[in-house]
Each structure stands twice: as structure tokens, then as C-alpha cells.
Amino acid sequence: MINLSNIQVHFGSFEALKSINLEVKQGEFFTLLGPSGCGKTTTLRTVTGFINPTKGKVEVDGKDITHLEIEKRNIGMVFQNYALFPTMSVYENIAFGLKVKKVSGDEIKTKIDEIARKVELEPMQLTKKISELSGGQQQRVAIARALVTSPSIICLDEPLSNLDAKLRVQLRNELKELQRRFGITTIYVTHDQEEALTLSDRIAVFNLGNIEQIGRPDEVYNYSATEFVCNFIGDINKLSSDFLISAGANSQNGVDTSKNCYIRLERLYVNNKLEHHLSCDAVVENFEYYGLYIKYALNSNGERLKVIEKNSGSPMYSIGSTVTVSFNPENIMQY
Amino acid sequence: MFLSQKTIKPMRKSKVILGLIYLGLLWFIAAVLIAPNINSILFVFWQDGDFTMRAVDRMFGSQRAINSLRNSFILAPILSLTVGFIGISLVMITEYFDIKGAKILRLGYMTTLVYGGIILVSGYRFLYGSNGFFTNFFASIFPNFDTGWFEGFWAVLFVMTFATTGNHMIFLRNAMRAVDYQTIEAARNMGANQFTILRRIVLPVLTPSLLAVTTFTFLTGLGATSAPLLVGGPNFQTITPMMLSFSRMAGSRDLAALMGLFLGGASIILIIILAQLEKRGHYLSISKVKTTLVKHKIRNPIANFFVHLYAYVLFVIYVAPIVSVILFSFTDAPTIARRQLSLSSFTLQNYILVFSNSRSYQPIITSVMFSLMAAAGVAILILVVCRIITKYKNKISSIVEYTFMIPWLLPNVLIAIGLIYTFNLPRWFMFNRVLTGTMTIMVLGYLIIRIPFTLRITRAAFFSLDNTLEDAAKNLGAKTMYTFFRVILPILLPSVLAIFALNFNGLLTEFDMSVFLYHPLHMPLGVQIQNLTMADVAQGDNTAITFVYAVLMMVVSSVVLYVVYGRGSRLNE
Numbered sequence: 001m002i003n004l005s006n007i008q009v010h011f012g013s014f015e016a017l018k019s020i021n022l023e024v025k026q027g028e029f030f031t032l033l034g035p036s037g038c039g040k041t042t043t044l045r046t047v048t049g050f051i052n053p054t055k056g057k058v059e060v061d062g063k064d065i066t067h068l069e070i071e072k073r074n075i076g077m078v079f080q081n082y083a084l085f086p087t088m089s090v091y092e093n094i095a096f097g098l099k100v101k102k103v104s105g106d107e108i109k110t111k112i113d114e115i116a117r118k119v120e121l122e123p124m125q126l127t128k129k130i131s132e133l134s135g136g137q138q139q140r141v142a143i144a145r146a147l148v149t150s151p152s153i154i155c156l157d158e159p160l161s162n163l164d165a166k167l168r169v170q171l172r173n174e175l176k177e178l179q180r181r182f183g184i185t186t187i188y189v190t191h192d193q194e195e196a197l198t199l200s201d202r203i204a205v206f207n208l209g210n211i212e213q214i215g216r217p218d219e220v221y222n223y224s225a226t227e228f229v230c231n232f233i234g235d236i237n238k239l240s241s242d243f244l245i246s247a248g249a250n251s252q253n254g255v256d257t258s259k260n261c262y263i264r265l266e267r268l269y270v271n272n273k274l275e276h277h278l279s280c281d282a283v284v285e286n287f288e289y290y291g292l293y294i295k296y297a298l299n300s301n302g303e304r305l306k307v308i309e310k311n312s313g314s315p316m317y318s319i320g321s322t323v324t325v326s327f328n329p330e331n332i333m334q335y
Numbered sequence: 336m337f338l339s340q341k342t343i344k345p346m347r348k349s350k351v352i353l354g355l356i357y358l359g360l361l362w363f364i365a366a367v368l369i370a371p372n373i374n375s376i377l378f379v380f381w382q383d384g385d386f387t388m389r390a391v392d393r394m395f396g397s398q399r400a401i402n403s404l405r406n407s408f409i410l411a412p413i414l415s416l417t418v419g420f421i422g423i424s425l426v427m428i429t430e431y432f433d434i435k436g437a438k439i440l441r442l443g444y445m446t447t448l449v450y451g452g453i454i455l456v457s458g459y460r461f462l463y464g465s466n467g468f469f470t471n472f473f474a475s476i477f478p479n480f481d482t483g484w485f486e487g488f489w490a491v492l493f494v495m496t497f498a499t500t501g502n503h504m505i506f507l508r509n510a511m512r513a514v515d516y517q518t519i520e521a522a523r524n525m526g527a528n529q530f531t532i533l534r535r536i537v538l539p540v541l542t543p544s545l546l547a548v549t550t551f552t553f554l555t556g557l558g559a560t561s562a563p564l565l566v567g568g569p570n571f572q573t574i575t576p577m578m579l580s581f582s583r584m585a586g587s588r589d590l591a592a593l594m595g596l597f598l599g600g601a602s603i604i605l606i607i608i609l610a611q612l613e614k615r616g617h618y619l620s621i622s623k624v625k626t627t628l629v630k631h632k633i634r635n636p637i638a639n640f641f642v643h644l645y646a647y648v649l650f651v652i653y654v655a656p657i658v659s660v661i662l663f664s665f666t667d668a669p670t671i672a673r674r675q676l677s678l679s680s681f682t683l684q685n686y687i688l689v690f691s692n693s694r695s696y697q698p699i700i701t702s703v704m705f706s707l708m709a710a711a712g713v714a715i716l717i718l719v720v721c722r723i724i725t726k727y728k729n730k731i732s733s734i735v736e737y738t739f740m741i742p743w744l745l746p747n748v749l750i751a752i753g754l755i756y757t758f759n760l761p762r763w764f765m766f767n768r769v770l771t772g773t774m775t776i777m778v779l780g781y782l783i784i785r786i787p788f789t790l791r792i793t794r795a796a797f798f799s800l801d802n803t804l805e806d807a808a809k810n811l812g813a814k815t816m817y818t819f820f821r822v823i824l825p826i827l828l829p830s831v832l833a834i835f836a837l838n839f840n841g842l843l844t845e846f847d848m849s850v851f852l853y854h855p856l857h858m859p860l861g862v863q864i865q866n867l868t869m870a871d872v873a874q875g876d877n878t879a880i881t882f883v884y885a886v887l888m889m890v891v892s893s894v895v896l897y898v899v900y901g902r903g904s905r906l907n908e
Contacts, residue, residue, distance in 0.1 A: 071810070071814065077807065081801065081803060083801065083803035084807075085807075085825075087822075087825035087826055087828075088825075097812055100813045145807075145811070
């Protein structure tokens with residue numbers, strides 16, 4: 001469907017994208033994830049045509065669109081702040097792209113009624129001004145506006161970043177539902193790893209103008225390809241070689257203690273040693289109660305560890321008490 | 336490659352249009368903004384094909400010229416201080432302190448926005464002049480009172496101080512309203528008293544705006560025209576009236592141009608200093624949630640009383656001329672001459688006189704037409720310029736950006752002199768047309784002097800535009816022109832209309848430039864008012880007509896402001 005090969009972008013002497021290669025499949029929800037300034041938005045804007053790459057090729061369905069004008073690409077876009085035209089009504093905003101394409105008035109009305117129904121915008125909301133809508137409604141208008149012209153691809157540039165936490169979760173679900181309903185190929189940009197993990201079919205993790213890993217959410221989380229990915233996605237413990245050796249880790253159980261070793265918080269167990277697990281004692285220094293789970297801060301001979309325990313309802317470990325921490329050496333990520 | 340012939344053709348077409356726009360702008364820059372000013376320099380230093388210092392020698396040999404230069408350089412700094420003091424007071428009274436009747440006071444202080452320039456000066460002259468309302472009142476109390484007191488430096492300073500606080504009421508007031516109240520609360524929470532809060536929290540935020548308006552005031556003081564002409568008397572004439580006088584004498588025109596260059600040089604130095612000061616930094620609020628300013632109660636009752644008294648005395652000073660002008664415009668000539676109102680003296684005769692005599696109403700039509708054309712012209716021109724400098728980053732757009740600043744650096748009179756002395760001959764770059772003495776040069780002059788203000792505000796509006804809107808329109812398939820007219824222009828329209836209204840109002844009674852450029856058969860209102868005011872104070876008819884003009888202009892200005900701002904705010908909703 002979309003193919004980026006060897007894309008390089010320079011802004012003056014700054015190399016924003018070094019050499020990007022990726023492929024997005026038909027109907028896929030593909031996320032570009034990374035910290036600020038990593039090149040994810042530059043990649044998206046290269047696909048939509050707002051940025052001309054210094055080198056490389058952008059292809060859609062085998063056609064080279066690298067230098068095709070923006071308005072001829074047939075790629076819908078939802079902007080970070082939605083970019084809804086403030087002087088137009090909701091209806092006029094959605095109709096804008098159709099009017100540009102000189103679609104007849106009757107057809108515009110039919111298409112808008114249809115898309116409004118799909119994104120769950122009430123008919124009375126169509127006559128409203130943009131400023132009269134809530135954040136969630138604005139997002140739906142932005143999506144409707146991007147989809148009404150039947151683009152082959154839709155690009156979303158951090159559309160949830162300006163919203164409060166609760167609305168963000170709600171709209172995230174709506175967004176996924178809409179994407180499933182329309183079955184449209186989607187490229188989504190975010191710096192929020194949770195958003196990327198929950199929404200995406202596949203994720204490309206960006207760092208300093210490069211792609212570090214492309215994979216399914218479970219792949220990038222469980223089998224992070226690089227140290228950067230493993231640190232960027234989710235919370236993690238970095239384990240020192242002293243700690244690993246004292247717990248019994250060695251080459252026989254697959255751990256190279258000379259490497260940088262990491263383990264996810266939920267892969268450490270408290271007072272629950274299973275077969276083949278390595279273990280050591282630790283003192284509870286602190287805990288944070290989250291309701292669904294409890295996050296403990298432990299100290300094992302100077303090694304600080306974070307552990308997440310599901311809240312089963314049993315009493316919490318008290319501060320100062322000694323516990324046994326165990327882990328499966330197979331779960332250690334080594335770089 | 337995927338580019339079809341269909342996609343290439345529109346690209347070429349848009350490039351041709353852009354090329355033509357560039358060509359037009361470059362012509363305007365060369366012929367209108369640069370050539371006349373270079374010509375002014377040549378006019379002074381290049382005569383009969385040789386370099387000459389004759390004008391310089393003559394200027395330093397002329398006591399009148401030296402006096403006027405000295406007077407301008409005395410007036411400008413002192414005016415900056417007095418206007419600064421009064422201007423800050425007005426902003427404090429209307430926005431910072433809790434003063435009873437602040438809304439009414441604000442209206443009074445803002446009257447100079449619809450009632451300024453030469454009309455305002457004639458209003459002050461009516462009240463304080465030799466036969467003025469207050470002069471007669473003081474003379475009745477103190478028999479030895481000098482009835483000619485309102486003349487010279489102090490009269491000019493007084494009139495100009497109250498006439499030029501308009502910028503403070505717009506820009507400084509806006510800056511004050513932008514102060515984040517949470518910073519004040521934080522300071523109070525840390526134990527700061529009212530004075531410390533004012534000095535350390537509020538005033539630093541106002542500093543950039545204060546610097547900008549003070550520079551404007553300084554330049555206004557340097558280029559003072561109508562106030563010294565009407566109330567300066569023989570002993571206090573400044574550069575511009577002297578230039579006007581020299582420019583009317585055939586043998587002294589080089590002297591007029593040289594004084595203009597002097598004024599221009601001083602302005603440029605001042606603007607460079609301001610730019611350096613501005614670089615030291617703006618204070619932008621970084622609050623996540625900004626709260627609006629809550630007015631401060633003055634806790635000390637004595638201080639509170641005196642601040643209230645001061646506020647209302649200022650109010651009377653601002654409102655007295657406007658009220659008397661409106662009232663006396665409805666009275667007969669003898670009443671105006673006596674300055675004594677009675678019910679029986681009210682009449683509509685003055686209005687009938689103005690509207691029944693073409694010589695009286697012609698200046699109104701002339702000024703309205705010239706102002707309309709210039710205000711619309713400059714709005715469109717600067718819209719194009721701003722679009723180019725914000726959208727296209729290339730050498731030509733940089734040239735356009737910087738050269739359009741030229742009128743900001745030069746005083747209006749120098750521009751006027753440059754235009755007169757350049758276009759009094761057929762010039763190939765003006766298609767061999769002589770413009771001096773025509774109506775075109777008036778509109779051109781009006782347009783040029785409104786460029787700096789229009790450029791500043793329009794540019795700010797362009798920069799505050801959300802770039803993603805244009806990206807969104809493009810993404811939805813819209814071409815550049817379609818995007819501009821359907822998306823960008825509707826958003827900018829309230830600002831453009833507001834600028835149009837302010838330019839139109841500012842030009843209606845324009846005097847400083849008109850007096851150099853006007854066509855004898857199409858005398859603009861400013862010049863007409865000056866002629867009537869200067870003719871003879873005792874002539875009640877003249878004063879009455881001036882007052883009718885003043886009232887009509889206030890009505891027109893107010894209607895324009897209401898229509899535009901009303902419409903603008905609806906568009907903004």
C-alpha cells in the first residue's frame with residue numbers, strides 16, 4: 001500500500017530523517033512512535049506531501065508520489081489541533097474538500113449526512129460553529145472532514161495530545177472503532193507509548209531520525225530490538241551485573257552479564273518463586289497504590305528495583321519488610 | 336515520475352501570477368518608496384550637476400531654521416515624558432486601580448481616537464485661546480490675567496500631551512490587560528506590597544509596549560505640525576511648520592528638504608535604538624491557566640481621594656473640548672464669539688450652511704474619497720505584501736519586507752517633500768506622468784504614510800494564523816488562491832477591516848501631509864480646517880463651520896468604527 005524507501009530529509013544542515021524505510025499494508029493501523037524531534041511528524045508530512053524529501057521515494061499502490069502536489073495525493077489528514085476552519089460552520093468544514101473537487105450540492109449533502117452518521121455527529125451539530133463544539137466533537141468533525149472525500153489513506157498527527165486524560169482514553173477507543181468501521185489505511189503519529197500499544201496493528205519506533213524497530217505492539221514491548229526501544233516503551237528495571245550474578249544468572253541460563261540487561265516491572269515476582277526462576281532477597285522501601293495494581297520500590301543489596309503486583313486484595317507488604325524477588329532469566333532483555 | 340501535463344500547467348500559471356505580483360511590488364518599491372527619497376537627498380546636495388553644501392550653510396545661517404530644530408528637539412523628549420506620565424496614569428486609572436466610574440472615564444480618555452489632530456487642536460484653542468472659554472473665566476477672576484497665555488511652548492506641550500495618549504489607551508492598555516493576575520497573587524503571597532507589585536511585576540510586563548509608544552510619541556513630537564502652527568505662535572515653531580514655510584518659497588526648497596533629511600536621520604537613529612531595546616526581550620506569559628486582572632482597591636482613603644480627583648480632572652480636560660465643540664456647533668456665530676451658551680442661541684444654521692454650500696461640503700467629500708481610496712489601497716497592498724513575506728521565503732520577499740519598512744523610518748513631511756520634488760517632472764518610472772498638484776499624489780501620499788501601521792498589524796495577524804489551516808485546506812485539495820480567499824482571508828478579515836477603519840479615520844482630517852500635497856481645487860478637510868482656524872478667531876462663522884466639520888467627522892469615525900468592529904466581532908464569534 002504505502003512504501004517509503006530510503007527517505008532522507010534535511011532542514012539546512014540538520015538531518016531530520018536519515019534513511020527511512022517502511023511499508024504500511026492495506027487497512028492497517030500503523031503508528032509512528034517516538035520522543036519529540038525524532039522525525040515521526042517529518043515522516044508523516046513527507047507522506048502527505050508537506051515536506052519534500054531530500055532523497056528517497058514515497059509510493060502508494062506502486063505509484064511514485066514523492067513529488068506529487070499535496071492536493072492530488074488523496075490522503076486525508078487530521079492535524080494535532082484539528083485545523084478546523086474557525087470562520088466556517090461544521091457543515092462547511094466537512095464540505096470544504098468536496099466543494100474544492102466541485103462535487104454537486106446534492107451529492108455534498110448526501111455525503112455529509114452519511115459521514116456525520118458514521119462519526120455520530122447529530123444533524124443539529126452540523127450548523128454549529130466550531131467554537132461551540134467540545135473537544136471530542138471537534139475530533140469527530142476533523143475525522144469526518146478528512147474521510148468525506150474518500151481518501152485512500154488517513155494520517156493523524158497526535159490528534160489526542162491536547163485533550164485531558166479521561167477524554168483521551170474515550171476518544172482513543174472511538175478512533176479505533178472508527179478505523180475498524182471504515183477499514184481505512186491509517187498512519188498515526190504519537191509520542192504516547194500507551195496510545196501506540198492500544199491502537200496499533202504495527203508500530204515503528206523512531207529515534208534521532210531513524211527507525212529503531214517496526215513490529216506488532218507485543219513484539220516491540222516484549223522483544224524490544226534495541227536498548228532505546230526497551231527504555232522508551234513501558235517502564236523497566238536496568239539490572240547490574242553484580243545483582244544478576246548474586247541472583248545466579250550466568251551464560252548457562254542464557255544471561256550475558258557483561259551486556260546491558262533489563263527486565264519489565266511485571267516480570268519480577270514478590271514472594272512467588274517459580275521453577276527455573278532466579279531469586280534474591282530485597283527490602284520494601286516504598287509503595288504506590290494504584291487500585292488495579294501496587295507498585296513497590298525494593299532494595300536488594302543496593303540494587304533498586306521496581307515491581308508491579310496485581311491487587312489481589314491480600315495485605316500489602318509493609319515498608320521495611322524483607323521479601324523474595326524472583327524472575328525468569330528468559331525475560332531479561334540484553335543489549 | 337508521476338507528474339502529468341495537467342499538474343504542470345496550473346503550476347506554471349500560478350508562477351506567472353506570482354511573477355507579475357513581484358514585478359508590481361518591485362516597481363512600487365523603486366518608484367514610490369525609494370526614488371523620491373533619493374531624490375530628496377540629491378535635491379539638497381546636488382545642484383546643476385555638482386555636489387553642494389549650500390543648503391547646509393544656509394540652514395546653519397538661518398536663525399529661524401536653527402530655532403525650529405532646537406524647538407523640535409526640546410519638545411520631543413519633554414513630550415515623551417509628559418505623555419508617558421499621563422498615558423500611564425490613564426491606563427492605571429482605567430485598568431489597574433479600582434476607580435469609581437472607570438467605564439465613563441475610559442470613554443472620555445478615548446475620545447482622542449475619534450477626535451484628534453487638527454480638530455482637537457482647534458478645540459483646545461477654542462477653550463484656552465485668547466478669547467477662550469477658560470481664558471475668559473480666569474480673566475474674570477484675575478483681572479491682570481494674560482489672555483494670550485495659551486501660546487508658545489507650554490501651549491504646544493499641553494495640547495500635544497493630551498492629544499497623543501491614544502496609543503497608550505490602545506497598546507499599553509492591552510498590555511496591562513494581558514498581565515497574568517496569578518503572578519500578582521503569587522507576589523502578594525510572598526509578601527510583596529502594592530508598590531513592589533507595581534514596580535517589580537506589572538511595570539516590567541508593560542516595558543516593551545511602553546518603549547514602543549514612547550518612541551511613537553518622540554517621533555510625533557519631532558514631527559509636530561498642527562499644534563505649533565495653531566498655538567505655537569511666532570516664538571515656538573518647530574521643524575515641520577518651518578519646512579512648510581520654506582517649501583512655499585521658490586528659493587528655499589532645498590532648505591525644506593534638508594530639514595526633512597535632518598528629521599529623517601533623527602527618526603532612523605531613534606528607531607535603531609528602539610529595535611536594540613526591543614531585542615532585550617519581551618515578557619510573554621507562560622501561564623498554563625491565565626487569569627484576568629482584578630482591579631486594586633487603594634486602601635489609603637486620602638490617596639484614594641486624590642487619585643479619584645486626578646482621574647476626574649483629566650476627564651474634564653479630555654472631554655471639555657469635545658463637549659464644547661459639539662454644543663457650540665449648534666449655536667450661532669455671536670454665541671461662539673462670546674463663548675456664552677443660552678437656550679435661545681441653539682440653531683441648525685451651521686449645519687445647513689455647510690450642506691448648502693459646495694465650497695463648505697466639498698472638503699468633506701474630498702477627504703472621504705481620498706481616505707477611502709488610500710485606506711482600501713493600503714489594506715489590499717499590505718495584504719499582498721504580508722502574504723508574500725510570510726509564505727515565500729526568498730530574496731525578493733526579503734527585499735519587499737525590508738523596503739516596505741522605509742516609510743516607518745521617515746517622517747511624513749520628508750516623504751511628502753520627496754514626492755513633490757520627484758513627481759513635479761515627467762519621470763519614466765512613473766510612465767512620464769507629472770503627479771505634483773494632482774489628486775493621485777494625495778492618495779499616494781496617504782497610502783504611503785499608512786503603510787507602517789498597516790504592515791505591523793497585518794503582519795502580526797498573519798503570524799498569529801494557524802499554519803495548519805492552510806495545510807489542511809491544501810490536504811483537502813484546495814489550490815493556493817482558493818485557500819487564501821476561502822480560508823485565510825475570512826480569518827484575517829476582522830483585522831483587515833479594523834485596520835481599514837483606523838486608517839480611514841486617521842486620514843479623514845489628516846493635515847501634516849495634506850498641507851504639502853493638496854490639490855487647490857480639492858482641498859482636504861484638514862487643510863480647510865487649518866485655514867478657517869488661522870483666518871481669524873473672532874469670525875464666529877469660521878469657527879462654527881470648523882465645529883460642524885469636527886462633529887461630522889466624529890460621527891463618520893464612530894459609525895465606521897462601530898460598523899467594522901461590530902462586524903468584525905460577529906465574524907470572530
